[in-house]
Amino acid sequence: MKRFGITLGDPCGIGPEITLKALYANELYQRHALLFGSHAILEYYNQELGYGFVFNALTTIDSWKEDAINLYDPIPSVTLADIQIGKVTALGGELAFQSVRTSIEFALRGDISSVVTAPLNKEALHLAGHKFAGHTEIFGFYSHGPSYAMLLWSEKLKAIHVSTHISLRQACDACTKERVLDVIHLADATLKKAGYACPRIAVAGLNPHAGENGLFGTEELEHIIPAVEAARGEGIAVEGPIPPDTVFLKAMKGGYDIVVAMYHDQGHIPLKMLAFDSGVNITVGLDVVRTSVDHGTAFDIAGKLVASEKSLLEAISIGMKL
Structure with a gap:
């Protein structure tokens, strides 16, 4: 050691x-x-x-x-x-x-x-x-x-954050294609270091229903989907945007190894509810x-x-x- x-x-x-x-x-x-x-x-x-x-x-x-x-x-x-x-x-x-x-x-x-x-x-x-x-x-x-992110780790669920300690209004502006793609890269690299051969990454939507095709916001269409498509083009096993009210349940049930959360509370609430006494906070990148x-x-x-x-x-x- x-x-x-x-x-x-x-x-x-x-x-x-x-x-x-x-x-x-x-x-x-x-x-x-x-x-x-x-x-x-x-x-x-x-x-x-x-x-x-x-x-x-x-x-x-x-x-x-x-x-x-x-x-x-x-x-x-x-x-x-x-x-x-x-x-x-x-x-x-x-x-x-x-x-x-x-x-x-x-x-x-x-x-x-x-x-x-x-x-x-x-x-x-x-x-x-x-x-x-x-x-x-x-x-x-x-x-x-070049970039870093906060990753919450537990046996049941893992989440990495596009933004953390900023206001919710600022978090919406921070959800850019470049930043989402950076965080997908960080999720993939970190899990590979920890022994995952091909990490399965889910990207949460920012808006309700992941924007519902632009009805509830355009961040998914303008930034999140292009980032996911770019990562897929690099061979990363990533899907999304997935509605944030279901993506964590899917991950907890084994569908994904990690969720890319768009802002602080989106990732922290499920992690702290599931693993408050055993969860780990990691700064990656x-x-x-x-x-x-x-x-x-x-x-x-x-x-x-x-x-x-x-x-x-x-x-x-x-x-x-x-």
Whole structure:
């Protein structure tokens, strides 16, 4: 197994807790993970959970220790007293951001093979002065690739998004032939990396009934159908546009391996209903492999030691495959 990174996310949320729980569940991960986040909050949860982990705070990969949990603390001056568990704070946003940024630096140098991210809070991120919409946009800014997309992965259903963190009005404008074709390419390439010989891709319509031949909108006729036809011409196994109220059911029943969703909620609602605790969020198309839990910081249960590490374990496993 190659070394990989785990960012703790917002230290005021459940990220540090589920990270230690995931490491406790798998001894191999203990030896190969490099954590990015507050040393102080890790020591707190280590004691509360009764794990007895020994941490090695390093500044370069050359300081790696095989008999410890290795970590990089981007702001080592932060103490436990500075962290308000369960609260939205600028410090939480700053620690989360710096953890992600430094993990990308380690990945681009080849020190780690991939990055798995625990959840951050967008409000806290903005309080800290970092005006990103989320992890996907941070990775898009600091790493490299001609195009990228958010892919939600579960055993039952997979969806990749043409647009994500923009308004619904903007999402309609973002549904262009070029972008839809890019996302079809990303879906095909990602599933092939994960072992699918010939991924079966369904493309959802944007409008009700996939536009009903122009009665309910022309995006399908002007952009989505031309993108699907172009992809088919390249030999990709893709169909669509398929009405969005049925395409996910067809995929869940085995008709397709992945659905190209036109906007954030179109793909997120079915995935979160089916696999909220086990779904994985993947940023595809960049030169840094990034997988993530598909849930939030859960400030309401932070510090109560009841958070589930299942989604994080799935994210680590899929990151290894990719």
